[in-house]
Amino acid sequence: MPRASILSGVALRSAMLILVVLALVMGVAGWAILNTTRTAMAAQGQSVILEDVNLLHDAYTTGGEHELTRFIENAVATRSDKQFAFGLFEPSGRVIAGNITRAPSFHGWGSIEAPTAQSEGDPPFLAYTEKLGNRVIVVARSQHTAAAIADAILEALIASGIVIGGAALVIGYASSRRVSVKLAIIDDTLAEVAGGNTEVRLPIGRSSDQIDHVSRQINAHLDRLSDFMGAMRNTIVAIAHDLKSPLGHAYMLLQQAGAARTPREAASMIDDAQTEMDRLSQIIDTVLRISRIEASNDSSSFATFSASDLVRDLAQTFEPVAEAAGQKLNLRLPLAEVPLFGDRRMIQQMLVNLIENASRYAGPNTLIELALEARPTGPALIVGDTGPGVPAAYRAEVLKPFFRIESERTAPGSGLGLALVAAIAARHHARLELTDNRPGLRATIAFPAVPVRRHALPRAA
Amino acid sequence: MKLLVAEDDPQSSAFIRKGLIQEGHQVDSFADGRDVLSACLYTPYDMLILDRMMPGMDGLSVLKSLRAAGRQLPVLFLTAMGDIDDRVEGLLAGGDDYLVKPFHFSELSARVTSLARRPQHNPKATRLALHDLELDLLERTAVRARTAIELQAKEFALLEILMRNAGRIVTKTMLLERVWDFTFDPRTTVVETHMSRLRAKVDKPFDVPLIHTTRNSGYSIHAPR
Secondary structure, three states: OOHHHHHOOHHHHHHHHHHHHHHHHHHHHHHHHHHHHHHHHHHHHHHHHHHHHHHHHHHHHHHHHHHHHHHHHHHHHHOOOOOEEEEEEOOOOOEEEEOOOOOOOOOEEEEEOOOOHHHOOOOOEEEEEEEEOOEEEEEEEEOHHHHHHHHHHHHHHHHHHHHHHHHHHHHHHHHHHHHHHHHHHHHHHHHHHHOOOOOOOOOOOOOOOHHHHHHHHHHHHHHHHHHHHHHHHHHHHHHHHHHHHHHHHHHHHHHHHHOOOOHHHHHHHHHHHHHHHHHHHHHHHHHHHHHHHHHOOOOOOOEEEEHHHHHHHHHHHHHHHHHHOOOEEEEEOOOOOOEEEEOHHHHHHHHHHHHHHHHHHHOOOOEEEEEEEEEOOEEEEEEEEOOOOOOHHHOOHHHOOOOOOHHHOOOOOOOOHHHHHHHHHHHOOOEEEEEEOOOOEEEEEEOOOOOOOOOOOOOOO | OEEEEEOOOHHHHHHHHHHHHHOOOEEEEEOOHHHHHHHHHHOOOOEEEEOOOOOOOOHHHHHHHHHHOOOOOOEEEEEOOOOHHHHHHHHHOOOOEEEEOOOOHHHHHHHHHHHHHOOOOOOOOOEEEEOOEEEEOOOOEEEEOOEEEOOOHHHHHHHHHHHHOOOOOEEHHHHHHHHHOOOOOOOOOHHHHHHHHHHHHHOOOOOOOOEEEEOOOEEEEOOOO
């Protein structure tokens, strides 16, 4: 598995994208949390400082400067947490009491770097200074806890970012690798198909993911392709075989004509050779026609025509032909005219093939039925006979090109008639069914209902 | 007649030329579509026998250019492209007849003769007559020697085509195309059966037969000589 294809995989790239977005979101959210925490801590610090300032005011009010000094010294001595600093200064800056070493230069709120001897290296203290009588009081509070909390929040954010990001990258890499492996298999398989092996198939995983879905589709196409190739190989063999027999006959007849004793005998053999060549030409024409009908999707030759007229016309044409073969042709038509949407010539040829098949295989003293039915699902054409019929096992087979039932091998015909019928039916999206006519064979072609198309039918005047 | 054969296969071209010359026609031939077009534009031919696949310019384009230039000479397509769609395309482009290779020379000959005489018979004529046989095309009735003959629609159509081409051979394929609109050869004896029924009505009850079969060619109708 080439690393480059994993690294360029969609899963990994999505993971990276998620990572960048996550970093941005966490950055913004972290900044907001930090800011809020800092503001809240500062507000809390200020209120604690103001409480002490109030106590200093009370002490001054009660006992003057003396009480004030005593309170500050007492506070410095008793508050052991080193979080607080107090200072009492003369306006000149000279220290009177407290542990703050220097008088700050501001009044009101401010911050002081290292106000006491012990606070060297600590973060600046939040401080409040004010004139009380003719002295300056300073109350400061260490910001150490607020800074520690902010640091802890920041560290937690960074640590969770690293863990989530790392996990995203690992998951991304793993799924990208999994997808890449599957794609590589598809790649190899399709390369093998392109090389001519249509028997290979893609493995389908148990996860049933999108790739499995696509693989299933590809396998279905490969199945069709290999069926098609198999059918094509069989057809080519059948064509070659069926073309060779009239060719062989003609070749033989021409040789005999060359050795004929009288010109009359020679002429007759040449005529027969020509008939064989005609048969050959017809087989080729029919094969070409079938392949053209199957390949084309063009319905520009389709129009709405009267199926009743067509069927009536064909009954007139084949009634004497059937009679000459000792058969009777029955016509069954609905009273109302039945329109059909399609290629009239194709449907005509389809019916002629079916009628001729019926007439040829049914034998004398049989009945041939030609019928048109207007079904709710669409028009249906039916050609039935009361001959020996086709065994159920062969009914699908006889629709394939060049297929002929073994017992009929010696009968004339190319085995293409029904294949052409099937191709024409498929071209019209019609359903072709061969069923038992009890006795005999019954071919039904059920067309879809005439599509509603503008100008398809002439408007009533 | 002065005919032009447009065919790029020398063997086929020689075969067609030889046959048509033997029948008394004057024949020119070209293998390139462009030569065919310019020859037709500058020489008054009576008919063009046109292959579809030719070097230089294909047959269909030659015909379209000729019709666009107002040349109305009859054109018979003689081609290996024999599918119904090809045929329809050829006739829509202005072709008068379509014959698919391989072909019997007698088929070509019959079609050339039929096509050449086409403008001479009056398509608006409502009656056709030959010897003692008369057809009324409006009433769809046939009378021979003052006896009415009852004909089925297909039999009437067969007789009409024979009479329109009286004295000339009409082939089985021509009848299939014109009476039945079949562009394929059915495997049963459609033409033979209907022709035999027609003869049973038109010829059998009378002394002199009018309809004749020419072996391997087709049918013709003519008055007794």
